Amino acid sequence: MRDTRGTRQVAEDALAWVSAHRAQFALGEDALAADGQVNRSWKPLGELAQVCATVTRHTAPPDPLHACAADLMTFAWQETGRGELFMRLQRLEPFATYPLEVYAAMAAAGLRHPGYEAATAMVARTRGWQLTEQEPTRRLGVLNAEVRSGIREHDAMPKALQRTWLAGLPEPWTFEQSSGYSLTHVVFHLTDWGRAGTGNVPPDLAEYLADWLPPWLDTCLDAGMWDLGCELLAVAASLPLLPERAVLQEAWTRVAEVQHPSGAIPESGTGAHHDSGPDFLSHYHPTLMAAFAATLTTGRLDDEARAATHHRPGGQGVLG
Incomplete structure (x- = not known):
């Protein structure tokens, strides 16, 4: 990587690979089966929708990146029968939370099913739903x-936040892979996956992350942990104060260097490959995270460049 254009190119290439492999995000015949593999059906589809909702929010309709993400979001919504499969899941597993989490990603893009929302709202009022024991970040x-x-x-949400690893401002040297994924998702939920702006990250957490996220990011990239590295780059772009340009440039250069010519990013190392190209299961999530993080980063850098132009002495004013 290179510059803002280079970061955007990572996003474009990543979404191009995802689009070329959309069929593998499709829900199979076991999507409603009691013994169905949720992590291989609903989870990838929900993650696809989540990233595309953010990309469309941060790009303009004429932008090819926006068009690609919007097309993928339409595909994801159609895979759910335009919301009807959520109704069927709700009847089969009324206290399961994963259908709501997947649905919420689509609702963020304005794709809604009033019947499902009404049915889930009724279940959510029960003590059984409200008292379900969950990991703090999942909660x-x-x-x-x-x-x-x-x-x-x-x-x-503020009360739930206090039980997370990140909210405790733990000793920096206790950072490890599991806590890394925990902290990234805390920030994603606080910022509504980059849709709510940077102001939703409490000042103490923002200051803590400003200090320690750069060395954690460097450690992950050194170890070839590209999936977590891309998530940390998304967090970096979600903080009130961006890391130094040199930190971002070096990190994105390393991500771009490991990106396959097809656009895929490996989860770790160099990734598994078949004759047809990168293995889907070991590449789809880091590739989505790369598109997510690169879109957020490009947006922040573009905003800063516009702000600098508006405030440059002798330059055109904000109202000019």
């Missing part, structure tokens, strides 16, 4: 899904 994610779907206000 924060479910609450955010409820907010997106119109089931709950934001009032419960």
